[in-house]
Amino acid sequence: MVNPRGAAVVLATYDRWVRAVAQGKKPLTMGQALAGALRAGLLQAGVPVWLNTPLIDLRVDSGRVTGxxxxxxxxPTLLKARYGVVVASGGFEHNDGMRDRYQRQPxxxxxxxxxxxxxxxxxxxxLAAGAEVALMDDSWWGPVIPLPGEPYFCLAERTLPGSVIVNQQGARFVNEAAPYSDVVHVMYDRNAAAPHIPAWMVIDQNYRNRYLFKDLAPTLPFPDAWYGNGALVKSGTIAGLAARMGVPAGALQSTISRFNGFALTGRDLDFRRGDSAYDHYYTDPAVLPNSCLAPLWLPPFYAFKIVPGDLGTKGGLVTDARARVLSPAGAVIPGLYAAGNASAAVMGHSYTGAGATIGPAMTFGYVAANHIADTR
Structure with a gap:
């Protein structure tokens, strides 16, 4: 049964969206809307924001960060800070040297x-100011399809029914609907024993006919460029698809057949996909008996290359409960605070769900500002 109030809210929101677009405005939703509201708050408070102003270094006087x-x-411009500096500059995901030094390969x-x-x-x-770092080996990982020009963070597509992820032996190795960080942790953990990077996500034409993929409406053909750079392969048979993927045909056929059996019964006996409420976040309620599981049966078949991508790195400066940066000995570095992906994530190696990055970043930014105000 449709909730009338909920339907009215959706229609009103859609109407505002259409009117905004007609006026030449760009509506923002989800995380972008949150960031937009924060930016609007800065404007209202008269806080200056300098763009294209990269950090060179921290100013340290007698052990205290002063600017x-x-x-x-x-x-080069020195900005003096009488009460404290909050480092909220993000992670190091675009620094090849740091990634090579701290993180697993490839x-x-x-x-x-x-x-x-x-x-x-x-x-x-x-680090130059004497800080300790932690979790530098980790990131906010997620399966990524290396499309030409830009990687695509594969979120809903891998959890929708009718898709499986396999390694280079043509075997499943993970619950495809698990939190995205968990999926990549498994890829790295198992890659040493047998190749799991890259992996492949396999779908069929039935899946393509039903679901949006990236920004492509259902039934539309995938761009030729996706095939051209090897991010996508296609075949009318599972055996032909396996050949283009470079995996054993018999193993892939066996994997698909076993998965199809699970889809019919609604129980994934290998990886328990669909057992948790989290697994059903991006699924199709019209698919029964398990909205996470559907058989792959309609040719042609497609396989997308999957690599360990991320939303950003997770490691950074170690802080205390007041967001103050600590030294390796656990001492507070006076005048220095950190929040967001520049700090070691309060989540540790785990991922709790949507907002696990922006939530703590906002919280510890707030904590840092209050501590500075209280102690100045």
Missing amino acids: VLVSRGGV IGTDWTVGASSNTGDGITAG
Whole structure:
């Protein structure tokens, strides 16, 4: 039964969206809307925001951080901070040297969807000021399809019914609907024993006919460029698809047949896909008996290359409960605070759900500002 109030809200929201677009405005939703509201708050409070002003280093006097040295218009500029500096500069996902030093291979900057300006400058400056770091080996991982021009963070597509992810032996190895960080942790953990990077996500034409993929409406053909760079292969048979993927045909056929049996019964006996409420976040309630599971049966069949991408790195400066940056000995570095992906994530190696990055970033930014105000 449709909730009339909910339907009215959806229609009103859609109407505002259409009117905004007609006026030449760009509506923002989800995380972008949150960031937009924060930016509007800064404007209302008269807080200046300097764009294209990279950090060079922290200013340290007698062990206390007293300012930052930045490059503004190519000119080194010292900004003095009487009460404290909050490092909230993001992670190091676009720093090849740091990724090579701290993280497992294969890794690189081509698979991340993090902001290109996230090159670890704040973390590096914190290290130079004597800070401790932690969780540098980890990221907010997620399966990524290396499409030409830009990697695509594969979220809903891998959890919708009628898709499976297999390794280079043609075997499933993970619950495809699990939290995205967990999926990549498994890829790395098992890659040493047998190749799991890249992996492949296999779908059929029935899946393609039903669901949006990236920004492509159902039934529309995938772009030729996706095939051209090897991110996507296609065949009228499972055996032909396996040949183009470079995996054993018999193993892939066996995997698909077994998965199809699970789809018919509604129980994934191998990886329990669909057993948890989380698994059903991006699924199809019209598919029964389990909205996470549907058989792959309608040719042609498609396989997307899957690599370990991320939304950003997770490691950074170690802080205490007041967001103050700590030294390796656990001592507070006076005048230095950190929040967001420039700090070691409060989530540790886990991922609790949507908002696990922006939530703590906002919280510890708030904590840092209050502590500065209370102790100045």
